[in-house]
Amino acid sequence: MSGESYSKRELTAIGAFVVASVLIGVGAYQLGFNLSGGRAVGAEMVAASAPAPVSGQSLYASNCAGCHGGKGEGGGVGPALANSLTWSLEDFSNAVLNGKSPDRELSPVMPRFAVTGLDGETATDEQVKAIHDYLGTLK
Incomplete structure (x- = not known):
């Protein structure tokens, strides 16, 4: 140029x-x-007024289904959960959180979710209830 x-x-x-x-x-x-x-002018950020509801199905899928099967039918590691459907929420919570069913200590393979947490967070009563309620829908 x-x-x-x-x-x-x-x-x-x-x-x-x-x-x-x-x-x-x-x-x-x-x-x-x-x-x-x-x-x-632009998008405005607004805080959510309430947290999203806890999904028992999602919690079950990410924390339990790997061992107990997608529908609680049992898998290679964990037993079927049909028996636990008759447990009270308190008994179910004790099993999930501490590894103790109403009649025995659960296998050491069963995580003690009071220690490990659910989905990487400290397990809450609301989460355990949501899983318990979800299992009731699998009858």
């Missing part, structure tokens, strides 16, 4: 294009600012 230069007409067109682009940009900004009443 050495030795080549733009003609006066080309330079005028480039200058006009730059000026028009700047004016359009500034005008669009001003129009948006005026339409918003002088405040920032």
Whole structure:
């Protein structure tokens, strides 16, 4: 490109294009600012009013199904859960959290969710109840 230069007409067109682009940009900004009443416009973040409900099905799938089967039918490691359906919520909680069924100590393979937590968080009564309720739907 050495030795080549733009003609006066080309330079005028480039200058006009730059000026028009700047004016359009500034005008669009001003129009948006005026339409918003002088405040920032965009997505607003609003805190959720209540936490999402605990899903027993999801908790069961991620913490229990690997050993007890997708429908509590038992698997290679854990037994079927049909018997636990007759347990009270208190007995079920003791089994899930501490590895103690109403009549015996559960296998050491059974996690003690009071220690390990559910889904990486400290296990809550609400979560255990949700799993217990979900198992009741599998009858």
